[in-house]
């Protein structure tokens with residue numbers, strides 16, 4: 001008789017709410033790409049340290065695409081009024097934006113990028 005495993009089996013990306021978005025090489029080496037994930041536009045951020053983050057593409061101050069802004073380290077700057085958002089937390093560093101943007105978990109499996117459809121900071 002074999003022992004029962006303790007706790008749940010680890011889930012693969014396909015077994016959760018993660019959806020495949022693209023291959024890693026389809027992202028800019030350092031930069032931002034917009035992706036439509038189930039009708040929501042998400043900014044996929046590839047930082048200089050190689051990490052990948054996913055945040056809402058729409059600025060929390062007005063209806064402006066953050067993927068058209070400037071990436072500085074882990075900070076994405078809105079091109080319209082200059083609010084800067086930490087792509088790890090979604091928090092703005094200062095006005096005019098005062099509301100965080102949604103952040104989504106990212107997994108990379110076999111060079112495929114998967115993004116959760118559930119915000120992790122709400």
Ligand code: FES
Pocket residue numbers: 059060061062063064078079080081082083096097
């Ligand atoms: S629209 Fe982004 S800071 Fe105003």
